[in-house]
Structures are given as structure tokens and as C-alpha cells.
Amino acid sequence: MSEPLLELIGINKSFGPVHVLHDVNFTVRPGEVTALVGDNGAGKSTLIKCVAGIYPMDHGEVRFRGRPVTIHSPKEAADLGIEVVYQDLALADNLDIVQNMFLGRERGLPIWMDESSMEQAARETLASLSVRTVKSVRTLVSSLSGGQRQTVAIAKAVLWDSKVVLLDEPTAALGVAQTRQVLDLVRRLAEQGLGVVLISHNMADVFEVADRISVLYLGRMVADLPIKETTHSQVVELITAGRSGDLGLARPEQVTL
Amino acid sequence: MTETPARTDKPTGAISDFGIDTTSQSTGEAVRDYFVRLRAGELGSLPALLGLLALVIVFSLLSDKFLTLNNTTNIISQGAGKMIIAMGLVFVLLLGEIDLSAGTASGVCASVMALHYVKAGNLLGAMGTTVFWVFSIGMLVAAALALIMRIWAGAVLALGAFLIAVLGVPQNAWYEMLLAVCVGAAIGCITGFLVSKIGMPSFVVTLALFITWQGVILQFIGQGGTLGFRSSQVLYNVNNGNLNVFGSWMVCVIAAGGYAVVVLGEHYSRLRKGLVTQPTPIAVGKVAAVAAIAIIVTVLFTLNRSPNPQFVTIEGTPYVVPIIIGLLVIGTYVLNRTRYGRHIYAVGGNAEAARRAGINVSKIRASVFVLSSSVAAIGAIVYSSKVASVDPQAGGLDTLLFAVGAAVIGGTSLFGGRGKVAHAVIGGLVLAVVGNGLDLLKQPAAVVNIITGLVLLLAATVDALSRRRAAVTS
Numbered sequence: 139m140s141e142p143l144l145e146l147i148g149i150n151k152s153f154g155p156v157h158v159l160h161d162v163n164f165t166v167r168p169g170e171v172t173a174l175v176g177d178n179g180a181g182k183s184t185l186i187k188c189v190a191g192i193y194p195m196d197h198g199e200v201r202f203r204g205r206p207v208t209i210h211s212p213k214e215a216a217d218l219g220i221e222v223v224y225q226d227l228a229l230a231d232n233l234d235i236v237q238n239m240f241l242g243r244e245r246g247l248p249i250w251m252d253e254s255s256m257e258q259a260a261r262e263t264l265a266s267l268s269v270r271t272v273k274s275v276r277t278l279v280s281s282l283s284g285g286q287r288q289t290v291a292i293a294k295a296v297l298w299d300s301k302v303v304l305l306d307e308p309t310a311a312l313g314v315a316q317t318r319q320v321l322d323l324v325r326r327l328a329e330q331g332l333g334v335v336l337i338s339h340n341m342a343d344v345f346e347v348a349d350r351i352s353v354l355y356l357g358r359m360v361a362d363l364p365i366k367e368t369t370h371s372q373v374v375e376l377i378t379a380g381r382s383g384d385l386g387l388a389r390p391e392q393v394t395l
Numbered sequence: 396m397t398e399t400p401a402r403t404d405k406p407t408g409a410i411s412d413f414g415i416d417t418t419s420q421s422t423g424e425a426v427r428d429y430f431v432r433l434r435a436g437e438l439g440s441l442p443a444l445l446g447l448l449a450l451v452i453v454f455s456l457l458s459d460k461f462l463t464l465n466n467t468t469n470i471i472s473q474g475a476g477k478m479i480i481a482m483g484l485v486f487v488l489l490l491g492e493i494d495l496s497a498g499t500a501s502g503v504c505a506s507v508m509a510l511h512y513v514k515a516g517n518l519l520g521a522m523g524t525t526v527f528w529v530f531s532i533g534m535l536v537a538a539a540l541a542l543i544m545r546i547w548a549g550a551v552l553a554l555g556a557f558l559i560a561v562l563g564v565p566q567n568a569w570y571e572m573l574l575a576v577c578v579g580a581a582i583g584c585i586t587g588f589l590v591s592k593i594g595m596p597s598f599v600v601t602l603a604l605f606i607t608w609q610g611v612i613l614q615f616i617g618q619g620g621t622l623g624f625r626s627s628q629v630l631y632n633v634n635n636g637n638l639n640v641f642g643s644w645m646v647c648v649i650a651a652g653g654y655a656v657v658v659l660g661e662h663y664s665r666l667r668k669g670l671v672t673q674p675t676p677i678a679v680g681k682v683a684a685v686a687a688i689a690i691i692v693t694v695l696f697t698l699n700r701s702p703n704p705q706f707v708t709i710e711g712t713p714y715v716v717p718i719i720i721g722l723l724v725i726g727t728y729v730l731n732r733t734r735y736g737r738h739i740y741a742v743g744g745n746a747e748a749a750r751r752a753g754i755n756v757s758k759i760r761a762s763v764f765v766l767s768s769s770v771a772a773i774g775a776i777v778y779s780s781k782v783a784s785v786d787p788q789a790g791g792l793d794t795l796l797f798a799v800g801a802a803v804i805g806g807t808s809l810f811g812g813r814g815k816v817a818h819a820v821i822g823g824l825v826l827a828v829v830g831n832g833l834d835l836l837k838q839p840a841a842v843v844n845i846i847t848g849l850v851l852l853l854a855a856t857v858d859a860l861s862r863r864r865a866a867v868t869s
Contacts, residue, residue: 216753228748230740230744233741242749242752243753244734250733254670
């Protein structure tokens with residue numbers, strides 16, 4: 139196990155009276171795909187948004203490569219090397235792949251953009267991820283399929299020298315072949331040494347690509363273990379009940395006062 | 396549309412990856428590809444160009460005065476002002492917003508300009524004390540709003556309007572034109588602030604301002620009055636004067652030569668870097684076609700087109716032509732090559748994506764209104780120059796609809812994300828031809844309005860149908 143890239147220690151987050159995250163510990167290691175699973179309302183999206191700088195955390199410590207950091211805005215998260223691929227992809231349909239990948243961070247002078255350098259960089263990034271289905275980086279995003287758009291969104295995250303990539307339900311709206319493409323891509327990201335966090339409801343996907351699995355149940359991290367040490371049904375139990383055998387929250391009768 | 400001289404050896408990725416980006420395509424394939432895209436619904440400005448051709452043919456058959464040199468130059472002259480307003484409107488339309496006040500705002504700019512000229516620089520006397528100070532404070536407020544939004548150009552121009560008014564700058568056509576543009580920028584700052592910072596829908600804001608500016612024009616000019624500036628040679632020449640023969644050819648050389656430099660320069664630069672580009676024969680063909688058109692047009696312009704050649708000589712490229720070309724070049728450059736233009740397309744396509752990418756969406760939204768009103772002011776200078784006067788109807792309903800209609804007919808989408816400045820030029824030509832042709836045929840205003848409306852309807856239908864086709868085939 140290598141040194142963690144990103145460590146969240148004792149994260150707490152409330153929205154008014156609703157205490158959404160309770161003392162959550164979460165670790166992301168380089169070269170590993172960590173699946174973050176939990177039922178709806180468990181706090182997965184909130185945790186991701188805290189990491190991405192969209193919500194401030196109430197209490198807790200964040201360490202990036204061992205150094206304590208505070209993340210106040212998406213820009214600070216991006217500067218650290220944390221990139222998020224949201225569920226709605228955040229791509230502009232009327233622009234092509236290159237323009238989308240460099241959106242907001244175009245190369246060249248403000249009055250003279252360096253198109254050729256951006257085009258080559260986009261191609262190289264996609265090639266490095268062994269993307270096989272994109273015929274031209276100048277195609278408009280609107281004419282790409284769902285899987286290809288997901289690929290572009292992920293490649294966009296990779297382009298910016300990111301260290302940690304968080305993917306929110308990347309295969310939720312995709313068909314079989316497209317899911318295949320995206321999962322291969324996720325594995326390749328890990329192979330390149332990035333720390334990948336995969337939020338997913340799909341257990342089959344999780345068991346296929348993840349190295350570790352972290353389970354959230356009602357705002358608490360109830361399990362954090364290597365995939366090999368657990369089974370499908372155990373994970374489902376953890377998600378729905380918060381415990382499974384010895385894992386997870388202790389039974390109420392066993393809590394000593 | 397690709398060509399590289401040799402296949403670049405990229406060790407990663409299969410041959411089929413980025414096939415379009417790394418494999419050559421011959422001229423024949425490129426042409427076939429164009430027709431495939433046409434059938435798939437990517438029409439671009441083709442319907443507008445074909446429509447323009449059809450209209451020209453129809454009108455020249457119906458009236459023998461239509462295709463005369465004098466009349467064709469008149470078409471350009473008549474449509475120029477509104478075409479320019481349309482060019483500015485494209486920026487607003489790209490965001491999916493609308494500026495209904497573009498017409499009357501331009502009228503305000505023209506009336507301030509004319510007022511300054513007619514009253515020999517004494518705006519205080521011309522407007523009356525209260526109105527003058529309301530106007531000047533208004534300019535200052537606009538500058539302050541621009542500073543809040545950090546749109547520096549807008550602040551500078553609005554401040555310029557304030558200074559020209561308050562310092563009592565003497566009568567000078569150039570200062571007056573600058574004043575018009577500055578007032579336009581100030582109006583745009585106010586509109587932009589209301590839309591982006593207060594968050595009011597642009598339709599409502601600009602509708603309210605449309606009516607407000609109409610009242611302001613009436614206040615400046617007075618009921619039933621007009622402000623004439625025929626005595627200003629400069630102001631009159633904007634839309635009535637022509638370059639001399641040498642100047643006309645200079646414009647031709649610069650325009651065609653500039654286009655050649657840009658297209659061929661980029662073409663060979665991409666080839667050198669091993670990037671995709673269109674086949675060389677096509678690039679050369681485009682340059683040759685533009686050069687041919689420029690030369691033919693300039694030859695025609697330099698002929699004597701006077702209806703009474705024995706008495707009066709009228710020849711040379713009209714001044715409005717280089718003005719329009721200049722605005723077209725600058726506008727297209729800004730949208731295609733600058734970060735600002737790229738961000739406009741992004742916000743128009745997916746504002747949330749742009750926001751997450753770190754783009755200041757509200758600043759972009761406000762700035763397009765500043766731009767559109769400033770350019771509308773230039774349009775006002777042009778259309779009021781034609782009649783060398785400004786009346787209280789300046790920039791009224793017709794002007795606005797012509798401007799929006801021109802942009803839409805040319806291919807700009809009202810929903811944002813799609814459009815070019817060239818669309819406004821093509822659409823403006825279509826509407827100018829319709830108006831001019833029907834006028835030559837002595838059709839009453841009723842017929843002109845009905846036909847103009849039908850043309851716009853037709854253009855919108857073609858646009859909608861082609862987009863459905865594109866959605867189905869992509």
C-alpha cells in the first residue's frame with residue numbers, strides 16, 4: 139500500500155439541523171481505484187462536493203500527500219490536482235472536443251489562442267488513455283455518443299495534471315459497450331498512477347474495476363476494505379443496513395455505555 | 396477535411412484512432428464530405444445565400460431598374476445601418492439572450508450626436524439644465540456599474556461620454572461619432588447590469604428600455620422635430636460618400652489580400668505542424684474565389700453609376716463597405732480567436748459547464764450587452780447619415796426587427812450557442828434586397844411587411860428543420 143494521496147480525517151458536515159456526514163475517514167491512494175458506495179442519502183455526493191471545494195467542511199482535516207490543506211473553492215481543489223467529473227458531465231454541446239477540454243484554461247494569449255498546441259495536447263491525452271472511438275478531436279460534442287462524452291469528460295480531468303480524479307456515477311446512463319469503454323478508461327487512469335474515486339450504484343462495475351471499497355451508511359463510513367476481502371452480498375448488506383457480520387456499525391445491544 | 400503530408404508516427408493508439416485527424420483526404424473526398432454534411436442537415440448559411448440569389452433573380456426579372464449599378468449600391472447603403480446593428484446583436488443572441496432595445500438605444504445615440512452637432516457643442520443648452528444633468532449623471536452611473544462588473548472598456552467609454560458632455564467639447568463630427576459610441580456603451584452597461592447582476596430576464600429588461608429610450612429620443616428631439624446635420628460633410632459622407640478609385644482598389648487589395656494571408660497562412664502553418672487541415676486546392680480555391688469577387692465588385696463600384704452620367708459622376712466604393720468589412724473582420728476574429736469569444740460560445744452552449752470551468756458567466760453576460768449597444772451606435776451613425784438627420788422615429792420597431800431578423804435569417808440561433816457575425820451580413824443583405832426590390836416595384840407598405848415577415852418565417856423554418864435533421868442523423 140503506497141502513501142495516501144488524499145486523506146480525509148474526521149469529516150463532519152451539517153446542513154442546518156441535518157447532520158449529513160459524521161466523522162468520515164476516507165483515503166485515496168495513487169494507482170488505486172477506490173469505490174465509494176452507499177444508498178441514496180448516505181452522503182456520497184456531499185463528501186465529493188466537500189473534497190471538490192463546493193461545500194465547506196464543518197470539522198475535520200484534509201491532508202494532501204501528507205500535508206494538511208484547506209479547500210475553500212473548486213479552483214483550490216483544481217490547483218491541488220483534484221478533478222471531479224460530475225454526473226452531468228459539464229460539457230458545452232456547441233463546442234468541439236478540444237475546446238471543451240481546454241474550457242476556461244485556453245492556451246496562448248487572451249487575444250490569440252494557441253489552437254494547434256491545444257489540439258495536439260488533446261489528441262495526446264486521448265491517445266494516452268488509448269481512446270479508440272474518437273475519430274477527430276474537432277468533432278462537436280453534440281454528435282458524440284454518451285460513452286464518448288463520458289470519455290471526453292474524463293480525459294478533460296486527466297489533462298490538467300491531476301492527481302486525484304473523482305467520478306460521480308460515470309456509467310449510470312450508459313449502455314453495455316459504452317460502460318465497458320469507461321471502465322477500461324478508469325482502470326487505465328489508475329495504471330497511470332492517479333488516485334481514482336468511483337461513485338457508483340452498480341455493484342458489477344464496482345467489483346470489476348475497484349481495488350478498495352468504502353461504504354457510507356447514513357453519513358458514516360462503515361467499512362473501508364480491499365475488494366478481495368469482501369463479497370457482493372456483504373457490500374449490499376453494508377449499504378442497506380450499515381453492518382454485515384463483524385463489519386460495520388456495532389449492533390445496538392453491543393454498545394457499551 | 397484533412398490532410399497531412401506524411402503519416403505521423405504515433406506509437407500509441409491504433410490507426411483508426413483520430414482517423415480524421417491524421418489521414419489525408421483528397422479534394423474529391425473533401426467535396427463529397429461537404430455534400431454529405433449538407434444532406435445531414437448542417438446547412439450553415441447556405442439557405443440564406445441561396446435565398447439571396449433567388450431574390451436577386453426574381454427582382455431583376457420583375458424590374459429592369461433592380462440590377463443597375465446605382466440601385467445595387469443603394470441596397471448596400473440602405474441596409475448598412477441595420478446590418479451593423481445586427482452584427483452587434485449576434486453577440487447577445489449567442490448567449491441565448493435578446494436585446495429588444497438595440498434599435499431605440501441606437502436612436503438615442505444618434506440623437507445625442509445630432510444634438511451636439513446642431514447646437515454647436517452646447518449640450519447643456521440643447522437639452523435644458525435638468526435633462527442635461529440627468530443625462531450626465533446617467534453616464535456616470537453607467538461607468539460606475541461597469542466598474543462594479545469590472546468591464547473596463549465599458550467604464551472608459553461611459554466616462555468618455557460624461558466628459559464630452561460636461562466639458563463642452565466643441566462641434567466636431569469625429570467627437571460626435573465618438574460620443575454616439577460612448578453613449579451606446581453606457582446604455583449597454585446599464586442593460587448588462589440589470590440582466591446579469593440583478594438577474595432580470597433580458598426580454599423584460601430590454602422591452603422596458605425599448606420604450607424608455609423612445610421617450611428619451613422624443614425628449615431630446617422634441618415632438619414632430621428632426622435634427623438635420625446635412626451641413627456636416629463628414630457625417631453626411633459616412634453613408635453617402637465614396638472612396639476615390641485609388642481608395643477603392645486599396646480596399647479591394649487589403650480585403651482580398653488579407654483574406655488570402657489569413658487562410659493560406661493558417662493552412663501552411665498547420666501543414667508544417669502536421670495537423671489536420673483542408674486540402675490545399677480547396678484553400679487556394681477559397682482564396683481565389685474571394686479575390687475574384689472582390690475584384691469584380693470593385694470594378695463595378697469604380698464605374699460611373701450616376702443616373703445622369705453627363706452631369707454628375709458617382710463612382711468608387713462607398714465608405715460603408717470598408718466599415719462593414721472592418722466590423723466583420725474584427726467581430727469574426729474576436730469570436731473565433733480570442734478567449735473572450737470562446738467563452739461567449741461556451742456560456743451560450745452550457746452556462747453551468749462554463750461556470751464550473753471557472754469562466755465568469757455574469758461578466759460575459761453583461762459585456763455582450765455593452766458590445767451590442769456600442770456597435771448599434773455605429774449602426775445609428777450609418778443609418779442616420781443616409782438621410783442626414785435624426786427624427787423621433789429613429790431606431791423604431793422596424794429597425795429592431797430587421798436587425799434580429801437579419802441575424803436569424805443568416806443562421807444565428809435564438810437559443811444561443813450558434814452563430815457568426817457573417818450571418819448578420821448575409822441576412823442583412825437578404826432583407827435589404829427584399830425591401831429595395833418591393834420598393835422598386837412600387838409595392839405598398841402592407842405588401843412589404845407581409846413579404847418581409849414571410850421571409851423571416853421561411854428562414855426560421857429552414858433552420859428548425861435542418862436542426863431536426865441534424866439531430867436525427869448525428
